[in-house]
Amino acid sequence: MTETALPSSLPRPPGELAQLQAIWRTPGGWRFFTTVNNNNxxxxxxxxxxxxxxxxxxxxxxxxxxxxxxxxxxxxxxxxxxxxxxxxxxxxxxxxxxxxxxxxxxxxxxxxxxxxxxxxxxxxxxxxxxxxxxxxxxxxxxxxxxxxxxxxxxxxxxxxxxxxxxxxxxxxxxxxxxxxxxxxxxxxxxxxxxxxxxxxxxxxxxxxxxxxxxxxxxxxxxxxxxxxxxxxxxxxxxxxxxxxxxxxxxxxxxxxxxxxxxxxxxxxxxxxxxxxxxxxxxxxxxxxxxxxxxxxxxxxxxxxxxxxxxxxxxxxxxxxxxxxxxxxxxxxxxxxxxxxxxxxxxxxxxxxxxxxxxxxxxxxxxxxxxxxxxxxxxxxxxxxxxxxxxxxxxxxxxxxxxxxxxxxxxxxxxxxxxxxxxxxxxxxxxxxxxxxxxxxxxxxxxxxxxxxxxxxxxxxxxxxxxxxxxxxxxxxxxxxxxxxxxxxxxxxxxxxxxxxxxxRTPKQEHGNPWRASTLEWLPMEDYAVRSIPAIGSRHPLWDQPNLPEEVVAGRHWLPGTVTGLRETIITSPVQARPLYLQILPGDSIWPLIGALGTAGFFLLLTIEQTLLAWACGMAAIVAIIAWMWQSDSTPPVTTAQVSDTVVLPVGITGPASHSWCATLIMLVVDASIFAAFVFAHIHSAMALQICPPPGARLPAPLWPWTACALLLAGSVMMLWARRLQLQHGQALLRLAVLLALACTVAGFGLAWTSQMQSGLSPTSSAWAATIAALLAYQGCHVVILVLVAGFLCARSWASRLLPLHRATLDNCSLLWHGTALQGIVGIAIVHLMPSLMG
Missing domain, CATH: 1.20.210.10 (Cytochrome c oxidase-like, subunit I domain)
Structure with missing residues (x-):
């Protein structure tokens, strides 16, 4: 790569490196427990x-x-x-x-x-x-x-x-x-x-x-x-x-x-x-x-x-x-x-x-x-x-x-x-x-x-x-x-x-002792690289021998900080073309509190300290909500110059964003857990000579299919909420979220009530127990959606749910659609399986 091809070949302004060091500096003392830097x-x-x-x-x-x-x-x-x-x-x-x-x-x-x-x-x-x-x-x-x-x-x-x-x-x-x-x-x-x-x-x-x-x-x-x-x-x-x-x-x-x-x-x-x-x-x-x-x-x-x-x-x-x-x-x-x-x-x-x-x-x-x-x-x-x-x-x-x-x-x-x-x-x-x-x-x-x-x-x-x-x-x-x-x-x-x-030996520069070709051997500090390198081969340190000096001099992408916050460049998944600038969250005590609460919930629940366990669980929920509240905020600027000639947006929304991808992966995990529960139900049903077993009866079809309709209506309400946000209708947006929650809760309540009225005791047979497990898993999702609805409404009241930074609403909508789909699939499997086996 020649010097004229470098993304940032102009002289760097004074104080830029010192600002970068200050933003990424590892906290000392007890505040070290708040660090989120990947190095630490x-x-x-x-x-x-x-x-x-x-x-x-x-x-x-x-x-x-x-x-x-x-x-x-x-x-x-x-x-x-x-x-x-x-x-x-x-x-x-x-x-x-x-x-x-x-x-x-x-x-x-x-x-x-x-x-x-x-x-x-x-x-x-x-x-x-x-x-x-x-x-x-x-x-x-x-x-x-x-x-x-x-x-x-x-x-x-x-x-x-x-x-x-x-x-x-x-x-x-x-x-x-x-x-x-x-x-x-x-x-x-x-x-x-x-x-x-x-x-x-x-x-x-x-x-x-x-x-x-x-x-x-x-x-x-x-x-x-x-x-x-x-x-x-x-x-x-x-x-x-x-x-x-x-x-x-x-x-x-x-x-x-x-x-x-x-x-x-x-x-x-x-x-x-x-x-x-x-x-x-x-x-x-x-x-x-x-x-x-x-x-x-x-x-x-x-x-x-x-x-x-x-x-x-x-x-x-x-x-x-x-x-x-x-x-x-x-x-x-x-x-x-x-x-x-x-x-x-x-x-x-x-x-x-x-x-x-x-x-x-x-x-x-x-x-x-x-x-x-x-x-x-x-x-x-x-x-x-x-x-x-x-x-x-x-x-x-x-x-x-x-x-x-x-x-x-x-x-x-x-x-x-x-x-x-x-x-x-x-x-x-x-x-x-x-x-x-x-x-x-x-x-x-x-x-x-x-x-x-x-x-x-x-x-x-x-x-x-x-x-x-x-x-x-x-x-x-x-x-x-x-x-x-x-x-x-x-x-x-x-x-x-x-x-x-x-x-215990005093720290010194590593100097790439193995003469490696990969980028982790570039000079690194708390902020990782001074400027994000432009890559042209599989062996950048072999094929670009001046790359370490160029990176340290700030002659590549994002040589400093645009917003005064921690940043990195988001690139496209296949070709790695620059898409936008991501503002990274800084050090925080909330991940530690959330982790302590989560660990305390499971460990205390094991030794049957129920009240303390739920107190820890609530602390974990509060901590996670607190750190999520700080995300998806209005950036100080809307565009960022990351090289001499390239200007990128600061954050984007929708399917192209990294947070949308993360939410989708989380839903795949959720669907995989649900699929395992479904497998357990089918496995127990296949072991039966008669399905449902003698003494068990499924509720009348009207009730479960009405529950499906309500779950679907809740998902449609969330689609409406996203459209309302784009039209700046904050009051109507909150109404749509609450209507979505009401439909979802009503749909789950109807499914649970009809199942209980059928006389299927979870302790009577494995088949009935797997139905109860599916309902319990869906119930956990409904509880989460209650928290999500409250979170969305609170952000709307605080004017943090605007069209330019709507990733929170996009991601919560995905979660809502996934919950509705799981509920409908679960009800369909439970009620169609006996007829298919018959």
Missing amino acids: IGLLYIGTALLFFVLAGILGLLIRLQLAVPENDFLSPGTYNQIFTMHGTVMMFLFAIPVVEAIAVYLLPGMLGARDLPFPRLSAYAFWAYAVGGLGFFMSLFWGLAPDGGWFMYPPLTSKEYSPGLNADFWLLGIGFIEISAIAGAIELIVGILYTRAPGMSLSKMPVYAWAMLVVGVMIVFAFPAVIAGTSLLEMERAFDWPFFIVERGGDPLLWQHLFWFFGHPEVYIIFLPAAGMVSTMIPTLAGTALVGHRSIVAALLAVGFFSFALWAHHMFTAGLGVLEMSLVSAASMAVAIPTGVQVFAWIATLWRGKASPAHAPTLFLLGFMFIFVLGGLTGVMVAVLPFDWQAHDTYFIVAHLHYVLIGGMVFPMFAGIYYWLPLVNGHRLSERCARWVFGLMFGGFNLAFFPMHLTGLWGMPRRVYTYPADMGWNSLNLASSIGALVLALGIVLFFIDLIRTL
Whole structure:
């Protein structure tokens, strides 16, 4: 790129940089807890995830100490059940998923050339909710209230009959809440990747890591709702005796497995794909050459994401499914190895073509990753073969396979990433000499710990047993595994010692020590880049060698601040053409208060402190409303000059806005949860010989279809409200909103009343319980719409709902239409299903 082509080639006015620094400065003291900057939130996120990694690792060591010798009484059976359940739960839900989102929150804005992600307060809320809720959940161990049914919580072992205490409730409410936090982070990442890329960074020029996180974000949107629905059903069964999984009343424990593994198997790839994206970003830099097969790797990422949803029954081969169904899942389980193999071969080819030095710590961990992960993939193909899985299922062979895939596929790339990207934090690299010891201990200890488990599994050692007889032939292999776990732990301890030493070193400029090609290695401050770079290739720092100096000099897009507030440029999703200037919200205490209230609501509800729980819930609602009130405000200016010749609008409304896209994604999540409830209803109906079951009757058709008409009328009223806003009719607008609320409440009330008059008791059968669950979910939406209507009316009274900034009304209208559509679909399914089955 020549100098004359730079977006901002004119001299910068004095004081511009100082103003930018003041606007983005990180608050000090207690006000640090109000920060929403992605740099700060990302580091807090990563640190908290690593804390849970250490805690889960300690639990894993306790497991290995118990199993080191036969007939050991180091742990009691009940304590052992809690520890192995918490080990898996913390590793999967509190470390693996959060850490991939945490790294993305920290890296992606810089990698995309943005000042920040589009919803920084949402990122802050997601982090604080995860941190506070996760720590509260982990503390249940010290009170003997930790869950003890395995990290998959299969009923009937977790039903009230067999788990009468609060242990299972902590898992159900805690994990369901933490998954909501993960979904909030996914929405932030999807919108950020699609809308905040630097001008010129089209999808074809986007880094592979961003592609990986985009695929993962979409996977989270579709996969995580299933476990939220499943945990809700099981908690309702435990709390209200609604028999979703109780066989005697028409329930089915397999329903839980379907819902859980529809989330659980994509989760494996949700963990792996970000690591694969990091690998595809690091290897070209370390090899000093472009990535071989860039387009093939992107296609492979998409293919893995697609195939992952066809694999949920991979974990259910011994559950009694049909042979045809199992054969199709078996074929898909083998097919997913093809796009994964494409990535591995591309990485090897890149290393072969380049000049990577094995002496560098990231290279060592990447080589270790490929060795371990390939072995895990091979055993994955083995367990995809039905006859073999029938023999190996629920043995330590599966434990070995799981750890080879997850630790090899995510932990080793994560350590490589920390060694690679740590200079971004304070400018210093970790010790290479120490890294070789860390790698040797971790690699050797890992293989010593988990490879023998393949043999103990093949020799018949079952999973989840707290001890074993001395004459089974497993003694030496278990002792070797326990020694290996201690060696692995020693390597991790050595790593953290070196990490702490490095972080205590005074900060300096990183200077791009690896000679990387991606934008996160540009000089960064709290405001990220001084000016947002113009991108012309996949390797901007290689192809534009003067780019760092140009960016620091303010010679690219948005070199300062136009409005005196935090800003970034929103670009088009495909070609990354500049669309408008977004004003980003600043630091605020409200996300922290909202997160504390949300975590308190779920945790206090678990221990049956109902009044305190609802007080926390109200505090969370107030906090969220308070931070939403500050959004969609009138900007100081309506246009912004973001370069010498380009003037952009400041914010836009309608389908082209990033907030409209975020609301649409949220509705997809909502619809996915609803679809899981519908699946539960259809599953229970298909299990009946007669639908509805004897003694049950559906209300007369007039009432449910009248309810549908009222829900539709409420949606039409919201369309009228949007038109009235464009015509400056504020009084009529408020009337339309209230009429929409009245129609919606009346429609839901009619549906609920007619259902209650039909005599369908939710405790009588699983079929009736699923109807009640659908109605309860719709009722939650109606409560939300009551709050939304009040919010809209209040903003109208305060003149904050004008045609030039109507994103609030646009987004609330989408929520209203989604609620009406769900209600109509739910009523139709409940009332048409019996006739279709008849």
